[in-house]
Amino acid sequence: MELLWILIKIVIVFAVVMLHVMYATYFERKVIGHMQVRMGPMRVGPHGILQPIADGLKLFFKEDIIPAEADKKVFYAAPLICLISALSAVAVLPFFEGFAIANINIGLLYIFAMSSLASYGVVLAGWSANSKYSFLGGLRSSAQVISYEIAMGLSLVGVMMLSGSLNLTDIVHAQMNSPYKIYLIPQIIGFFVFVVAMFAETNRTPFDLPEAESELVAGYCTEYSGMRFALFFMAEYIGMIVMSCLAVTCFLGGWSGPFDVPGIPFFWFLLKAYFFIFLYYWVRATLPRYRYDQLMALGWKVLIPLALFNIVLTGTIKSLFG
Amino acid sequence: MLENKAQLRLVKGDEATHEPYTIAMGPQHPATHGVLKLDLELDGETVLECKPTVGFLHRGVEKLAENLSYAQTLPLTDRLDYIASMANNVAYSIAVEKLLDIEVPLRAKYIRTMVMEMARLTGHLLWLATHALDIGAMTVFLYCFREREILLDMFEEICGARLTTSYTCIGGVRQDVTGHFLESLYDFTEDFPSKIKEYETLIDKNRIWLKRTQDVGIVSAEDAVSLGLTGPTLRGSGVDYDVRKHMPYDAYPYVKFEVPIGSKGDVYDRYRCRMEEMHQSNSIIRQCIEALPTGPIRAADAPDLVMPYGIQKKVAADATFSSGIIKLVKDSERYIEGDVYVAAEVPKGELGFYFVSDGKGVPYRMHIRSPSYIHIGALSFLCKGQMVADVIAIIGSVDVVLGECDR
Numbered sequence: 001m002e003l004l005w006i007l008i009k010i011v012i013v014f015a016v017v018m019l020h021v022m023y024a025t026y027f028e029r030k031v032i033g034h035m036q037v038r039m040g041p042m043r044v045g046p047h048g049i050l051q052p053i054a055d056g057l058k059l060f061f062k063e064d065i066i067p068a069e070a071d072k073k074v075f076y077a078a079p080l081i082c083l084i085s086a087l088s089a090v091a092v093l094p095f096f097e098g099f100a101i102a103n104i105n106i107g108l109l110y111i112f113a114m115s116s117l118a119s120y121g122v123v124l125a126g127w128s129a130n131s132k133y134s135f136l137g138g139l140r141s142s143a144q145v146i147s148y149e150i151a152m153g154l155s156l157v158g159v160m161m162l163s164g165s166l167n168l169t170d171i172v173h174a175q176m177n178s179p180y181k182i183y184l185i186p187q188i189i190g191f192f193v194f195v196v197a198m199f200a201e202t203n204r205t206p207f208d209l210p211e212a213e214s215e216l217v218a219g220y221c222t223e224y225s226g227m228r229f230a231l232f233f234m235a236e237y238i239g240m241i242v243m244s245c246l247a248v249t250c251f252l253g254g255w256s257g258p259f260d261v262p263g264i265p266f267f268w269f270l271l272k273a274y275f276f277i278f279l280y281y282w283v284r285a286t287l288p289r290y291r292y293d294q295l296m297a298l299g300w301k302v303l304i305p306l307a308l309f310n311i312v313l314t315g316t317i318k319s320l321f322g
Numbered sequence: 323m324l325e326n327k328a329q330l331r332l333v334k335g336d337e338a339t340h341e342p343y344t345i346a347m348g349p350q351h352p353a354t355h356g357v358l359k360l361d362l363e364l365d366g367e368t369v370l371e372c373k374p375t376v377g378f379l380h381r382g383v384e385k386l387a388e389n390l391s392y393a394q395t396l397p398l399t400d401r402l403d404y405i406a407s408m409a410n411n412v413a414y415s416i417a418v419e420k421l422l423d424i425e426v427p428l429r430a431k432y433i434r435t436m437v438m439e440m441a442r443l444t445g446h447l448l449w450l451a452t453h454a455l456d457i458g459a460m461t462v463f464l465y466c467f468r469e470r471e472i473l474l475d476m477f478e479e480i481c482g483a484r485l486t487t488s489y490t491c492i493g494g495v496r497q498d499v500t501g502h503f504l505e506s507l508y509d510f511t512e513d514f515p516s517k518i519k520e521y522e523t524l525i526d527k528n529r530i531w532l533k534r535t536q537d538v539g540i541v542s543a544e545d546a547v548s549l550g551l552t553g554p555t556l557r558g559s560g561v562d563y564d565v566r567k568h569m570p571y572d573a574y575p576y577v578k579f580e581v582p583i584g585s586k587g588d589v590y591d592r593y594r595c596r597m598e599e600m601h602q603s604n605s606i607i608r609q610c611i612e613a614l615p616t617g618p619i620r621a622a623d624a625p626d627l628v629m630p631y632g633i634q635k636k637v638a639a640d641a642t643f644s645s646g647i648i649k650l651v652k653d654s655e656r657y658i659e660g661d662v663y664v665a666a667e668v669p670k671g672e673l674g675f676y677f678v679s680d681g682k683g684v685p686y687r688m689h690i691r692s693p694s695y696i697h698i699g700a701l702s703f704l705c706k707g708q709m710v711a712d713v714i715a716i717i718g719s720v721d722v723v724l725g726e727c728d729r
Contacts, residue, residue, distance in 0.1 A: 036464040132345050136367070136710070205458060206530055209711075216710075217351060288530045289458025291711040292367055 009101045010091075017090055021237040022052035028281050035285040062226035067129055070223065074128035079224065079231035081121030086238035089114035093245045094169045096255040096265035107168040108160065111246055112153055115201055118235060119145035122203075125232070126220035137219025140209045140292060144200055147299035148207075152197035154307035158190040158314040159183055159250045172254030182253040186317075189310040191251045193303050195279075198247060200299070202239040205284040209292055244276035245269075342370055347713070349378045355452060355717065356724035358698065360705075362713065369713060372705035374698045379728035387688040392418045393492055395688070400486040402692065403726040406445035406669045408437045408477065410726075411490040413666035416571045417675035418492050419621075421662045426572070429617045430494035435573035436507070436610040437480070437489060438666075439603040443514075444473050445669025445721075446596050446603075453593070453718035454525060457534050462524050469517050472510055479503050494620030504611050511608045518600055526597075535590035539704045539716035542587055549700040552693050553671025554595040555720045559587030565667035577609045589712075589719040596721075663691075670694055670721055694727040 026041065026048070033040025041048030066075060092107040094100040104110060119141055126138015160166060162183060163174035175183050184191055200207040209219075216222070221232045248254060248269060257268030290298065343366075348359035357378035363371040383402070387395040399414040400407040412434050419426060426434075447470040454462035474484040480499055481489040489496055525531040541549070546559040556563060564581040566574045582598030584591025659681040665674035671693025678687040697720040704720070705713045 032460075036461050037468055038464060132343070136345075208458070285461050286524065287459065288454065288525065288528065288534060289711075290530055291534055291709055293709065294533050 006101060009099070013090060013095075013101060014087070017087070017238060017241065018234075020241060021234050022056065024237045024240070024277065025055065025233075026052045027277070028284075031278065031281040032285045035282070056230070059230040060227055064228060065223075065225045067131060067223050069130040071128040071130065074124050075223075076228075078121045078125035078128060079228045079235070081124065082118050082235035083121075083231045083238070085114045085117035085121065086235040086242065089242045090238065090245075092168055093242070094172060094249065094254060095245075095269055098169075099265075100169060103167065103169055106166045108156060108166045108171075108246075108250075111242065112149065115239065115242070116145065116149055118239060119149075121235070122220050125224070129220075129223035131223050133216045133218070133222045134220050137216045137222070140216075141203065141220060143292075144203075144207065144209060144295060144299075147296060148197045148200035148303070151193055151299055151303035151307055152201055154304060154311065155190045155193035155197060156250055157307070157311045158187045161311070161314050161318060162186065168249050168254075171250060172256065175253045176256050181256065182251065184251045187251060187310070187314070189306055189313070191247075193307045193310065194247060194251065196298075196303060198243045198276075199280070199283065200295070202236060202243055202280075204236075204240065204280055206287040206290050207295055208289060209295060240277060240280055241273065244273045244280075247276050248272040345710075349375075355722060358717070358722065358724055358727075360701065360713065360717075362705075362710070364710065367710045369705050369708050369710065372702045372713065374701050376695065376698055376724070376727050379724045381729065383729040384688050384690060387685055389684060391683050392422075392685065395685075396491065397486065397488045400488055401725055402690065402729055403445070403668060403670060403673070403694070403723050404485055405448045405723055406441035407485060407487045408441035408489055409445070409666065409668035410673065411487060412438045412441075412572065413664075413668060413673045414675055415490040415492055416666060417662065417664035417677060420664045421658060421660075421677050421679055422492065423658060424493045424621045426494055426621055427618045428573075428615050429498075430619045430621075431573040432576075432610050432614050433495050433499055433619065434490060435577065436499075436607055436614075437477075437487075437495075438572070439606045439610070440473050440476065440507075442603045442669045443600060443607075444470050444477075446600050447473075449596060449669070449718070449721045450521060450593075453715075453721075454521075456714045456718045457531065459525055459528075459531065462521055465517070465521060465524075469514065476503060476507055476510070479506075491620065494618070498619050499614075504614070507607065508611050511604050511611075514604050515601060518597065522597065532590065534711070534715055535593055535719075536588055537586075538589045538712045539708065539719060540586060540588045541700070541704060545703070546587060549703060550696045551671070551700055551720075552696070553667065553669070553721075554599060555592055555671060555693075555697055557581065558584035558592030558595045558719075560585050565665050565672050569665065571664075571666060573610060576613065577606050579606050589715050592719045592721075665691065668693070670723065670726065671697065673726075690726075690729055692726040692729060694722040694724070695729075697722050698727055 029051070030040040030048075041051035044050040044054045066072060089111050091101040092104055092110050094103070100107075122141040122145075123138045126134045126136075126141065129135075159171060162178070163171045165171055165174065175181060178186075180186065199205070203209075221229055224232060252272045255266060255269040257271075261267040342363040345362045345364060346359060347362055349357040359375040359378065361371075361373040361375065362369055381401070383395075383398050386398060390398075396411060396414055399410040402410045415434075447466040451463040451466035451470075454460075454466075477487055477489075478484050480497060480503055481487050541551070541559050543559045543561050546556050546561060551559070552563070552565075560583055562581060562583055565571075566579075567581055579602045582595045582602065584595050659679055661676070661678050663674055663676040665672045667673075672691065673693060674691035676687075676689040676691065677685045680686045700720065701717065704716050708716065
């Protein structure tokens with residue numbers, strides 16, 4: 001019975017996440033479109049509402065090109081690694097009270113592990129295609145993800161110290177019992193580091209160097225086409241939702257809100273998560289792109305020291321004032 | 323500095339294992355602005371060598387001109403810098419007028435100056451759009467196109483074409499401007515400074531933008547001169563040279579404007595120069611509208627493909643060839659023997675036309691001194707020792723267009 005319930009949950013979450021990916025692209029194009037004094041998609045359906053379906057169909061029926069010199073097995077596996085690891089990370093997210101597919105003790109660590117695995121897919125994609133631009137993109141990605149993974153992990157140590165747990169549901173509960181109800185205020189430095197690292201971790205502007213289209217054509221996915229390219233695309237958007245949900249869970253109090261909305265237990269969670277997703281789009285429409293060495297300098301010289309300082313500060317305050 | 327470091331590392335390492343990583347950037351690449359090909363030799367992401375290859379867009383304009391009358395070559399100049407074709411038209415016309423010794427009426431001079439500055443705005447707007455897009459600021463791209471569209475619509479209003487304008491003719495301009503055109507242009511100039519401010523709020527104070535552009539692609543004043551750079555690319559290095567000031571043509575002696583100059587010669591200075599130039603162009607356009615005199619728009623004795631006033635009906639009756647058109651073109655007695663080089667300040671730099679004439683109706687030889695060609699030649703100097711991402715910023719900052727480079 002329990003297994004069945006888990007299976008049902010998996011199906012629901014999978015369907016919702018996939019639907020989200022489709023309409024996140026639409027949302028992004030509309031948001032950025034209006035920021036850039038244009039309409040965004042308007043042709044397919046009223047206000048372009050069916051555009052994601054048209055795009056999906058197009059990608060599905062496109063020719064699947066594999067470079068002759070590519071390492072075929074790795075080339076096939078890379079997008080799958082990306083997508084599967086991104087999807088697996090969704091499993092531990094508590095969308096509302098008592099709803100997480102896997103309510104495991106090390107939820108936070110698990111998400112880190114999965115997001116590192118996704119970058120493994122990117123590196124393999126860049127390397128297996130045997131193309132120079134892909135290779136450079138893969139190299140950039142590995143360097144970027146390693147440095148920002150550290151900053152991100154360190155930024156969440158403060159949250160772990162305050163809540164005393166790695167379980168995401170427990171972290172939300174601990175926040176609800178804390179004086180400010182959310183960790184945003186006591187962990188403001190950690191939050192800042194996390195948000196910056198979040199953009200780098202998902203390869204989004206201003207840290208979209210691995211796929212910088214004006215420099216490396218399309219970076220690691222230059223040689224991919226059709227559905228395989230779409231898999232990378234989906235992985236990126238799922239990565240965005242995972243990171244947004246993680247930020248909501250760890251800093252903004254998860255599903256808790258100023259008042260309960262009857263019938264929609266995930267209302268506040270969704271609202272907060274979409275704020276971060278909107279932030280992704282907003283930043284993309286506003287900022288230029290960092291250079292490779294500047295990105296590394298920012299990660300190692302600014303974010304990691306800040307995160308370490310945050311840990312020291314949190315520890316000191318915690319031990320002094322309980 | 324950087325250059326030496328990168329090369330040193332390569333020399334120190336074992337030659338057999340340290341092979342530079344070569345990349346062919348272009349001719350199909352999102353950031354090379356057309357069909358420019360750069361062969362990059364990389365050490366990691368540092369550029370050791372950058373070899374530009376041009377010629378993918380060669381159409382033989384210079385050779386074609388040897389078989390066409392002066393007036394027939396004019397439409398070919400649209401295809402040089404197709405981003406600001408009006409400026410090429412003017413540059414070509416003033417060169418031929420010098421050769422034929424024709425004095426252009428004052429109204430035509432003012433109109434030409436006006437459209438030339440409009441062309442400068444369209445050119446600079448497209449430059450800013452693509453430069454920002456290359457560095458990753460996507461929104462600036464669309465904001466710039468919004469204003470460029472207005473200017474292109476105005477071009478359409480005066481000559482019927484948005485890009486391939488062919489608006490000037492030898493001895494003047496083809497059509498007179500209307501009151502409506504002047505009004506809408508004046509409205510545009512009222513609005514435009516606030517739009518420039520809008521672009522600047524997005525990028526000018528942005529830390530990432532500053533980091534990407536400052537101290538990147540530095541070229542000293544001496545180097546800039548010896549590389550033959552012109553236009554804003556030269557002025558960014560602090561050299562005060564502007565054809566409009568130093569060899570004034572058309573109505574430039576009658577308008578007031580400043581030539582913005584940089585100091586360091588990096589990507590940021592070149593960017594600032596062009597932004598200031600947009601302000602200056604805007605003010606020149608306003609002065610031209612305010613001072614626009616009445617009178618004829620073409621010199622009476624200019625040869626051209628367009629029929630002089632009054633004989634249209636006759637020509638229409640004769641269908642095409644018998645009396646009007648061809649006769650005027652072949653009227654070669656008035657062409658003077660000798661050489662002439664005349665330059666104009668187009669958005670990219672100094673566009674010069676060099677004619678060798680043997681007194682016939684077609685030039686013996688026409689040479690185009692295109693700024694883009696010379697700027698592309700400077701790329702290998704500018705890119706050495708920089709990162710791959712800087713190459714993109716530098717290509718954007720020297721502002722090249724391949725139609726003009728390959729001609």
